[in-house]
Amino acid sequence: MTTGTGRGEIEETELSELIELLRALIRIRSVNPPGDEILAARYLEQVLTDGGLRPTVVEPFPGRGSIVARVHGDGTGGDPLLLLSHLDVVPAEPGGWTHDPFGGDLVDGYVWGRGAIDMKSMVAMEVQVMRRLARAAQEAGRNPAEDPIPGLRRDVIFCSSADEEAGGWHGADWLVNEHPDWLRAAGALNEAGGIATIYGGVRFYPIQVAEKGFVVYKIRVKGRWGHGSIPTPDNAAVLAAQIVMRLAEPGPARLTESIAVSLARAIPHLTARAARAIQGLMAGANGPTAPEPGAIEATLRDLCDPVLARTVSAIIHDTVSVGIVAAGVKYNVIPGTAYIEIDCRTLPGTDEPAMREELRRRIGEELWARMDIECEQVGPSVSAPLDGPLYPLLEQVLRDHDAAAVPLPFLAPFATDAKHLARIGVPTYGFSPLKTGRDDGLLALMHGDDERVSVEALRFGLPVLWDAVSRFCA
Ligand SMILES: [Zn+2]
Numbered sequence: 001m002t003t004g005t006g007r008g009e010i011e012e013t014e015l016s017e018l019i020e021l022l023r024a025l026i027r028i029r030s031v032n033p034p035g036d037e038i039l040a041a042r043y044l045e046q047v048l049t050d051g052g053l054r055p056t057v058v059e060p061f062p063g064r065g066s067i068v069a070r071v072h073g074d075g076t077g078g079d080p081l082l083l084l085s086h087l088d089v090v091p092a093e094p095g096g097w098t099h100d101p102f103g104g105d106l107v108d109g110y111v112w113g114r115g116a117i118d119m120k121s122m123v124a125m126e127v128q129v130m131r132r133l134a135r136a137a138q139e140a141g142r143n144p145a146e147d148p149i150p151g152l153r154r155d156v157i158f159c160s161s162a163d164e165e166a167g168g169w170h171g172a173d174w175l176v177n178e179h180p181d182w183l184r185a186a187g188a189l190n191e192a193g194g195i196a197t198i199y200g201g202v203r204f205y206p207i208q209v210a211e212k213g214f215v216v217y218k219i220r221v222k223g224r225w226g227h228g229s230i231p232t233p234d235n236a237a238v239l240a241a242q243i244v245m246r247l248a249e250p251g252p253a254r255l256t257e258s259i260a261v262s263l264a265r266a267i268p269h270l271t272a273r274a275a276r277a278i279q280g281l282m283a284g285a286n287g288p289t290a291p292e293p294g295a296i297e298a299t300l301r302d303l304c305d306p307v308l309a310r311t312v313s314a315i316i317h318d319t320v321s322v323g324i325v326a327a328g329v330k331y332n333v334i335p336g337t338a339y340i341e342i343d344c345r346t347l348p349g350t351d352e353p354a355m356r357e358e359l360r361r362r363i364g365e366e367l368w369a370r371m372d373i374e375c376e377q378v379g380p381s382v383s384a385p386l387d388g389p390l391y392p393l394l395e396q397v398l399r400d401h402d403a404a405a406v407p408l409p410f411l412a413p414f415a416t417d418a419k420h421l422a423r424i425g426v427p428t429y430g431f432s433p434l435k436t437g438r439d440d441g442l443l444a445l446m447h448g449d450d451e452r453v454s455v456e457a458l459r460f461g462l463p464v465l466w467d468a469v470s471r472f473c474a
Pocket of ligand 1: 086118119164191
């Protein structure tokens, strides 16, 4: 098929078009809560309609808009490819920012603003891919809204949805429930992967192939009400504090398939010292005897910066984070009940009953007997195959565009809309390609102050995404 400007290149006019699209999206305040994604959906509806396509915007809940558009292949290549993204962003407090988080400023070679990384840059790149495909049809005298795109053998679907940052219930979940046929595909490309992460001078490109599940529990601690003048061990606040301390201890590490593959592939690119440490960590995590408590965390702190160390630790453990602790009505009344709410993130292979058992083990029988525990929310982990037709192609495209690239499969410690697509059998890969510089620190910028993306990252990203789409669908 027509490959536009060719591999690895993007004309300045198209780069400008992409940047202006991103800046316009950042200026639309689709902050969740409340969302207001309809404003972004309507804007993209106009952009795609101007490009000759016929997008569909839905607003199943007031203000919560999602957009879907499709271009057609000739049908000989198999099921469609889905370009997935979300329109909402998390809130931003302007106080900590150098530039207005909703200004979309282009300064010092960066586009600044909330969503620059998560994930309006990918939305803009996906839209640009759709515009390129539409142009290819128009240049061949075809109607891109109806006719097959020249050289395209599969359909390409673009879906940018509401509400991902709050679980996707008003966006991808609704779409999967109400219009599964709009989204059924051989695979989806989504956020949270394909972004260069520099470690020890090597450019690793983690591609998300799996993501952790989650279980939210509410614990009610049962003490005994009493007078503050006569302290008692039945104080529910004290019991809650003991429970919280035990939950804060990291549990046993476990390497799931994608992480084991990832570490094994990373080792040849590491220094001898780091390689030895990672080999030790791998042997310890899956070995017959559990490593000393805290030993893995100490190794990671020694090897990585604090953000990366915490991230790696999160993807080899079932984690527990205490979110709410509440007890007491008055200083001189011993509380008879206390409440704890916890956010557990589960590795592939850990289901809700297994997570509950792990909590019981950590808390211990004596304290366990003093509490009730209720599961409030549960979401399964998801995994996409490493040996399917799409994953090896994504690695190859990255290597073709960056000879020094080391692509790796990656398990995300958080949940994305991939969990909704998994329900209709669509394997989702985190692949929003951006090449980053040494100082970009993307992990820290996501949801943080001064979120920004460099023009150079976008200059790299669009041709990579384009190649992935055109090679899979041609
Ligand atoms: Zn996101």
